[in-house]
Amino acid sequence: MLNITTFLDANACRLSKPVFHCPDRDLYYTSGEILSIVSGIGEKLIQAGVQKGDRILIFLNNSPEYLFSYLAGWRIGAVVVPTNRIYTKFEIAYMIENSGAKMVITDASGAIFLEEMQCESKSNSNDFQFDLQNVSVYVPDPAEIEKMRKHPVLPPACVTCDDLCQIQYTSGTTGKQKGAMLTHGNWLAAISNECDVMAFSETDVYLGIYPMGHVGVSWGISALRAGALYIMMERYELEKYLNLIEKHQVTALSGMPPVIHSLAGCPPGTEDRIRTVREIISGGGPLHHEIWKKFHHRYGIPVVNAYGLSETIVIGTGTAIRPPDYAFADKFQSVGHPVCFSEVKIVDELDCSKTLTQGEVGEIALRGPAVAKGYFGYPEETKRVFLPDGWFLTGDVGYLDKDFRLCLTDRKKDMIVMSGWKIYPTEAEEVLYRCPAVKEIAVFGVSHPHRGEVPAAAVVWADAGKTENTDELLAFAKEHLAGYKIPRKVVTVSDLPRVGGWKLLRRELREKYNGKIEFENL
Template sequence: MLNITTFLDANACRLSKEVFHCPERNSSYTSKEILSIVSGIGEKLIQIGVQKGDRVLIYLNNSPEYLFSYLAGWRIGAVVVPTNRVYTKFEIGYMIENSGAKVVITDSDGAVFLEEMVRESESDPDFKFKIQNLSAYIPTENEIEKMRNHPVIPPTCVTCEDLCQIQYTSGTTGKQKGAMLTHGNWLAAISNECDVMTFTDADVYLGIYPMGHVGVSWGISALRAGALYIMMERYELEKYLNLIEKHKVTALSGMPPVIHSLAGCPPGTEDRIKTVREIISGGGPLHHEIWKKFHHRYGIPVVNAYGLSETIVIGTGTTIRPPDYAFADRFQSVGHPVCFSEVKIVDETDSSKTLPPGENGEIALRGPAVAKGYFGYPEETKRVFLPDGWFLTGDIGYLDQDFRLCLTDRKKDMIVMSGWKIYPTEVEETLYRCPVVKEIAVFGVVDPHRGEVPVAAVVWASVGKERMDECQTQKNTAELLTFAKEHLAGYKIPRKIMTVDNLPRVNGWKLLRRELRERYSGKM
């Protein structure tokens, strides 16, 4: 038997301190209380008919109820389907139908939303999802509080190969696909993250990742180690800094935009985050200049991690760790494989061909947290989950001379112009060094003569004005193009520069190049 929630039983026996805190509610929980609450929610799910293997979709905002519902589903052998509150009715409808969800865990607002979806599924020809046979469970804040002393229910007997989660990909490359994750996958992920972060019960971890995302695994790993996991319901920079300072945070979740913001914070911020011993970065490439600026200012090692929904972040993946910093002065690698994981670079058109160090190709991963495949997509599963255990990630990168992995781009984000291959992240990495640039995204748009051409959307650095005028915009554009001509091969230079107020991101962090391509494809 291996039910991943049994770590709760062990911690409830040995720890009496608070291990989970929600600042917005000023609510804290011990390991024993979490185990009781998880048991209470699990019992409620059983009472409404949930059995082992049934899919239970979670449609909540970031909250204690979200975390407890995850664990409750796993506890009773159900398969959790985490979703994000920002998804549209079409996205949620698709996930309900594709996963075959039997129950939705939500709140009162979510229940209204779901009722409207059910009505539309019966009457609207444009909304064709089959979602009529749904039950809803609403774990209110008051109900959760009353469950702190609920009798513990035993974990359902499962194996390493039993599913516990269907994790939908972010949708950055089209229709979302549900990665089938198992109890064994999660065991590997938690073990590797505890190892990478060297979590102990003396640590304080501040988590900002959406709970519908596999980044929640860092928080669950902190719980496993008995650390104090502080959950932010919604990321805001000043609130983030206040929490670090107030709770003396030692391990910090971050992402490239957060690290970028910290690098540009006012003098004195160093003192506010002086207790932090390391910060996680993931979800997208951390550009060289931003990483280097952050490191030289704060001296806090960045755990620059590489993984995917299909691998539960670094359950099978790579990372830079603090001991690597003696060798990481190039500030461009996501490191070596974590325990029991393997990485190689293969030819983009022939995955049987392994490429040597220094050569760009598709990144392939193999290890204990690789998903079983995509739920309901046998052909796509066969294409990327190979029989010998390798998973083709769709990301482009290379191994450097020290066999550390360096990311270049998403395979589908690569631009091919007249036969030339252009990697947007490489171009962005260079153009970030231009002083007029605050943020930049490079992407390809269709060109009738060249197939595709690179263009850029830019958020300009502040010039002391609330809104930049046309004259200043033209001046900045000219300066950026001059800089590009000096530092990039001619075919890599963006053919057009668009000024934007902000870049589209999933949950404010993962860049949506697809949205930019769609927005500007007809404006060239």
């Protein structure tokens, strides 16, 4: 039997120092205080009728309440559905309906947002349908939560390693987001591997910038498990990031390619401000060779270049470069060897039963203890990528070098990764096709020196004579899509490149416009 939150019980017995800090509110929490607060919220959920196996959707910004709600859901055996406050009403409505969520945990403004969604749906709009009738809403009061610091400890629910604790939505090529089914056992593997890769200890100070609705929060939870101090940024800002590093003598940093790019270009003297840092994580997208090399030669801080997915809780099953690898990593392009108990292989993109040899480029497959059970409510898609022998087909393309280190080359899917955010063109297109101004549209990625990639759109307009088409499309996109999914540039075309008149060739659009589009203030 295993409940992943029991690491809090163990740490509360032996640690009295702060392990979690919210700088925006100047709040610190010990392991024992977190355990008490989690117990208090857990009791609130039980009193509201939440039972083992029920789904709880979290609709909050990065905050202590988000972290405590995660842990409280797991504590009582519920299944947490993390989301992000930047999602639109369409995305939230879909996740509530698809997951069968029994409760939404949100803040006051989020509750108003949900009420407005319900009212709009009742107005008989053909564009939007949503029903909160069987869904309760819980708004944790920060003042009330502060009073829970000495709440009696709630015993953990009795669950197994195979019991679900989370449904993590990750976009898909079908245009619908799919919920990866993650278990207590998956999380045990993820926490263990991340503690190992980062060599976390009680003396470490970890600064986390990842959204709590993203599996990148696992690095912070791993720091908690190790008894390190986890400092949570509610929103990333470079100068604030540097100030926190300097003030708290941070030893382990969360990062992503745009952050590392920014650090590499910071003014002289920044070296002294981050002198206490021993490692920085890079994930969420490819770290370009030149940026990595420039950062390394300037700061001498090893980059833990990690590879994993929502379906594997980052490197719960995945690969990573570690500081000892740096003697051999002169090319600055690998994402390293498999982490503990994980396996990686390259298979033929058209025949996954065929394993390729070193140096051959193909689809990356992973197998290990943190691979999700499948996609919630999508049995056919589950069968396609979660194979019976345990291998998971990632959809990413790469090869194993002569030392069996994994190198990424491309993506089998047309996914765009902007500052760590994953954008699937088909999902965005499905929404944008509803704009009256659009006849045909293709969303594709183009490279950007700071963001890695950004989404652009090629459009065949319904009325080619109108001049305000682009403004109309972008206004529609802002209403219906999360901000990071909105095309950063719109180009007008007479027709879209297709094979045989039907299969869209996004590759041709990328090749045609890559490096030829200018972006301002991005």
